[in-house]
Amino acid sequence: MRAIQYAAPTTVDDAVALLAEHGENARILAGGTDLIVQVREDGRDTELFVDAKGIPELTDLTVSADGTTTLGAATPCYELYGNDNFCAAYPAIVDAARIIGSTGIQGRASVGGNLCNAGPAGDSIPALIVHSAICNVAGPNGRREIAVEDFCTAPGRNSLEAGEMLVSLTLPSPPPNSGTHYLRFIPRNEMDIAVVGAGAFLQLDGDSITAARIALGAVAPTPLFVQAAGEALIGQTAGEAAFAAAAEIARDTASPIDDMRGTVAHRKQLSYVLTQRALRGALAHAQGGTPSNGH
């Protein structure tokens, strides 16, 4: 490991200027729970850490008059589940924030960092997708927006251009009579990485589903937005039959690999099972209950 420079800008403009100056060898440092491990393991030729935690816009959690929430990209996970309003509005994101790493890790790790790391198994990403989150990106050419489901491009790669950084995430106000849930399958009960993760969003009119979104983790090179599974639910009666049909679409859409964390057959099966469990959790939440967090 070589000596690494460290900078702590206080504005997005200054951070962007540092990224522009140092090119790919500069890395945005949020919680560092992935980045520092990667650098220590020699995975990156990093020369400069640009610490984002000194930039107010990256650590703010604000709610606008229309109910839209803006989540600073470097906001640590514990601030999310420590915020009752956030917990009520974005349960799937909170489900994910509670299981990333351990309690200690959650004091540093951020949802934005989890997203930029672009791991296929990143827990927060399917949760952000089902909440229709939008990435706010700043770069040398100004600002732009990207839907979360379009942000990751390959394992460890995202659609940020040279000199760009993720500033925040815009989370639409949850519609009435809606609910979400995220869960994952891990072999143990903590400190583990998802073999498969599944997030679900449901909006109801009585028993009828009016909107739905489903996303899977760890079954494709990037977290997967399974649009067809959500669309198949619209107009259906919320319940086991509709959930099983959607879960079949999720299973068929999943294109996992065999690796040390799971097999293709197991991940396909888990896509089917977890999609149903995520939908049950989302339904419970939409109906005003609390989903059980069983694996």
Place this chain on the structure above:
Amino acid sequence: MAVDEKTYKVVGTQPVRHDGVDKVTGRAKYGVDASMPGMVWGKVLRSPHARARIKSIDTSRAETADGILAVTTGEDYPDTGPGDYMDERAIARNRVTYAGQAVAAVAAISAHEAEEALRLINVEYETLPPILDVQSAMAKDAPIILDELRTETSGSFGNSPTNIAKHIIHEEGDVEAGMAAADHVFERSYTTSMVHQGYIEPHNALAYWNPDGSLVVESSSQGHFGIRDDLSKVLDYPKSKIRVIPAEIGGGFGGKTTVYLEPLAAVLSRKSGRPVKMTMNRTEVLIGTGPASGAHTTICLGVTNAGEITAAKIELAFEAGGYPGSAVGAGCLCAIGPYGIKNFRIDGYDVIVNKPKSHAYRAPGAPQAEFGVDCLVDEICEALNMDPLEFRHLNATKQGDVRADGTKYHTIGNIETVEAAMATDHWKTSLGEGSATKRRGRGVGSGYWMNGGGKSSAVARLNEDGTVTLLEGSMDIGGTRTSTAMQLAETLGIAIDQVNPIVPDTDGIAFTGVTGGSRVTFATGWAAIEAAKDLQAQMVSGLSDYWDVSSDAIAVDQGAFSQNGTTITFQEAAAVLHDDGQEIVGKSTVEPSGAGNTFALHIADVEVDLETGKVDILRYTALQDAGTAIYPPYVEGQMEGGVAQGVGWALHEEYVYDEDGRMRNSSFLDYRMLTSLDIPMIETVIVEVPNPGHPYGVRGVGEVPLVPPLAAVANAISQAIGVRIRDLPASPHKVRAAIASSTQ
């Protein structure tokens, strides 16, 4: 539950442990805390290839890199001759036999500079396809990993090249007749994966040379004399010129009974003229030290309709790793340990594969060997519709039965342990219902381990205030400073807080074998007893001078000394003798035989998620015969630790390799040991059948609890899902695949 009630004052109590305060306050000095003025840092270059010839190593660029003080390669070490491959195991010479093997090392002013310099070493390899499992390695036309290797069978060597380093055979009775007498013959094959001990503290070493040519090494190990002797061999340097200083140890489980970094640090120190410190990171620990062998076993048992085992045929093939020396020998001794079988043949094979050279792990060889036997026993119980504890009771090894190597068992607590299991609340309580998607199962596993004797030394020094300083040669890894001090205190009739146990370096005490084989409380405890007797005899002799009476006239009772109506306490005697100009030191070196065999039985309840294949442990009870439990909470701690490691072995832990022979999961993220949330409170039952081969009845407790969990968990899963699990770990994807295969 004590079977034989004896009245002890100290033995069996729970005093404050002597090492406790330093450990809870963070003052205890571990290996990594060692430091010296002028110290520099060493790092190891490891082979990325599992099987290759080394054509050349060019270190010239590294030697001139910033901050670099020394570079070492295999050329710097003597040829240690054939047999144990100590030279190549320390650092590769002309070939590598596993990915992770040390190929070169550097010393630099900083650890970062050392790491950077490793990139500048150019090693030219000629790679060869690796052989990664015993069946491929034993195949007729298998490529040969070690060209010079010949199979050793009972001391003689074969003629042709082979990957089988050793073939062990144990035979008793008439196997064919035994099988013929059976109503049913069952035969199944089982596999277990290579697993690591998983000690939390990585290996470490600090080495420096004195101007007189003597070498000093500080490292945390399970035996500083063993480290000294290994160093002497690898460096071809006299033992008397090597001093090894022990440190507190953060876990070893057998894995810290040999050298890895120590010889490299010693040579780098000699070359650089500076004290050299080396530590491993977690990946290095996993790929570069000595895990436990993966194994392939075939078990054949004959049984009568009444459930009596009439004969056993066992084949055990163990992954030795890149050099010979798996624990298959001990596996052969233990395979059928819990079962008294008159007719058996056991074949063991020590097989070279391109994986790290295996090393001891807690009851080395026994878990792999007994796993298959106990799974097959469960299958037999199911077929015969017999209760698995009744079956074990019927077939239990008894006094007078013969072990695989012909040794006759003396007093053992096997039946007592089975009966204690029958009496547990756990066994008497029903398993309870699962749900539509979750099924429950209960499994039983037995365990047997020989326990070790070996050489141990102790010195007991009487201080003028009546306290006793106990110097003992055994590295304390499981609380043995206190458990040996308790035996000394019991013998002298003094309170435990009057004893101060210390583990001196190799110059400060006579030779003592490694802390392993569950032998320390047994053998070093015995040395402490003998040292106490020597001390007491010298006190009597000294008092006879002081009182001017014959020694015979002095009575000793509960530490007090009496003659002619006068009684003085132990403390008063110490003061009197000191004032009289006498300094009293008792000493002892023992090498006792008579280590007590030990038996264990575990009961596991699991719940399996049929949809995902995930296994949760609902309830777990561990029973074992400890002989006399000197410090019962330590015994329980050993039992619980064995369960946690054994359940991890059963459910999650494995070395995962890619086709090039590189370990894919060399971190604790993907090498899955259990966390505190993965196992419930473990219920422990200590059975006490005192060992007649020890003054206080000690057997040894540390190793056997790792044996039963593999089968107990596998049997519980099998019952829950209705499909037999014969391949560990029973990870969720395998369990789910088994469920899917049964419902198709």
